Amino acid sequence: MSALNELYDSIRCCEKCEIARSRVKVVPGEGAEDAEIMFIGEAPGFYEDQQGRPFVGPAGKFLDELLASINLNRQKVYIANVIKCRPPANRDPLPQEILNCRHWLNRQIEIINPKAIVTLGRYSMAMFFPQKSISKIHGTAEKRNGKLYVAMYHPAAALHQGNLKDVIKADFLKLPGYIADNARPAEVQEEKKESVPIAKQLNMFED
Numbered sequence: 713m714s715a716l717n718e719l720y721d722s723i724r725c726c727e728k729c730e731i732a733r734s735r736v737k738v739v740p741g742e743g744a745e746d747a748e749i750m751f752i753g754e755a756p757g758f759y760e761d762q763q764g765r766p767f768v769g770p771a772g773k774f775l776d777e778l779l780a781s782i783n784l785n786r787q788k789v790y791i792a793n794v795i796k797c798r799p800p801a802n803r804d805p806l807p808q809e810i811l812n813c814r815h816w817l818n819r820q821i822e823i824i825n826p827k828a829i830v831t832l833g834r835y836s837m838a839m840f841f842p843q844k845s846i847s848k849i850h851g852t853a854e855k856r857n858g859k860l861y862v863a864m865y866h867p868a869a870a871l872h873q874g875n876l877k878d879v880i881k882a883d884f885l886k887l888p889g890y891i892a893d894n895a896r897p898a899e900v901q902e903e904k905k906e907s908v909p910i911a912k913q914l915n916m917f918e919d
């Protein structure tokens with residue numbers, strides 16, 4: 713059995729939080745074990761809970777569109793959530809639930825070892841960019857130990873606030889460039905950085 717499938721079996725047996733009692737299905741995550749990009753959302757909603765798969769409701773439909781806009785699909789990426797069980801009535805995840813679930817996500821990151829982690833929404837952003845505000849850092853990339861961390865608005869935000877739709881689309885279009893840049897040798901990245909206007913550089917958080 714693959715390391716991921718073994719992990720999924722363990723996640724499905726988890727009953728650490730109260731919400732394990734109200735879930736229909738656990739939603740461990742899905743995608744390629746060798747994915748270069750890992751997207752991390754917040755928590756399963758109604759449809760995800762029914763199917764045991766992440767982002768299969770309306771927000772997931774928009775995520776599929778966003779992936780297609782950069783020639784990606786679910787088979788090529790990995791999609792996970794901060795917590796693996798649906799909070800009743802889609803309430804926000806509790807700090808203790810996030811803490812209880814954190815080691816599952818850590819293990820997913822360890823197994824997949826993606827080149828880029830894209831956070832979708834503020835709960836997932838808070839794990840990797842504590843103290844930052846999504847309205848300030850959305851669409852920007854930060855490099856740490858060779859891995860890229862990119863913060864994006866949650867696709868569901870665009871469904872509630874129509875004006876965010878174009879912002880999210882534009883942010884997604886930056887992803888391939890960030891990843892290509894990160895794959896270049898360090899000297900080339902340095903040269904390129906020098907030729908980028910300062911205002912643009914300030915938009916990218918470098919080590």
Ligand code: URA
Pocket residue numbers: 753754755756757760765766767768769771772793868
């Ligand atoms: N929203 C999320 O954050 N995750 C899902 O899987 C579905 C909706």
